[in-house]
Amino acid sequence: QVQVVESGGGLVQAGGSLRLPCTASGLTFDAYAMGWVRQAPGKEREGVAAIHTGDGSTYYAGSVKGRFTISQDKAKHTTYLQMNSLKPEDTAMYYCAAATGIVSWWAFLLPSAYNSWGRGTQVTVSS
Numbered sequence: 001q002v003q004v005v006e007s008g009g010g011l012v013q014a015g016g017s018l019r020l021p022c023t024a025s026g027l028t029f030d031a032y033a034m035g036w037v038r039q040a041p042g043k044e045r046e047g048v049a050a051i052h053t054g055d056g057s058t059y060y061a062g063s064v065k066g067r068f069t070i071s072q073d074k075a076k077h078t079t080y081l082q083m084n085s086l087k088p089e090d091t092a093m094y095y096c097a098a099a100t101g102i103v104s105w106w107a108f109l110l111p112s113a114y115n116s117w118g119r120g121t122q123v124t125v126s127s
Helices: none
Strands: 003-006 010-013 018-025 033-039 046-052 058-060 068-073 078-083 092-099 121-126
Touching (some): 003 092, 018 033, 058 068, 078 092
Antiparallel strands (some): 018 078, 033 046, 046 058
């Protein structure tokens, strides 16, 4: 059974940084893609960053491009989301997710592309 566990959330002032690690276990093969999805109260889920675990291609939502960086350490089965220049509007529950099937290039930021999810870690950015 695939288990995805994320951590690293917390309270940070605007302009600050956080790094969210995510570990996926129980996979027979590496997940095809790993993604980060966030959901703020009253809003829909938003895919913010994703990585193709095979070739390392990365994908970002326009709202975080240039501020967030997704990376992976395959030896540790860990994916990271480095978040810099945080804004109050980045406040949300952040979920890490794994896609064990093939994901089309246009779908990497779609929450529906992922089939294994962590429980989330809260990120709160104060102004």
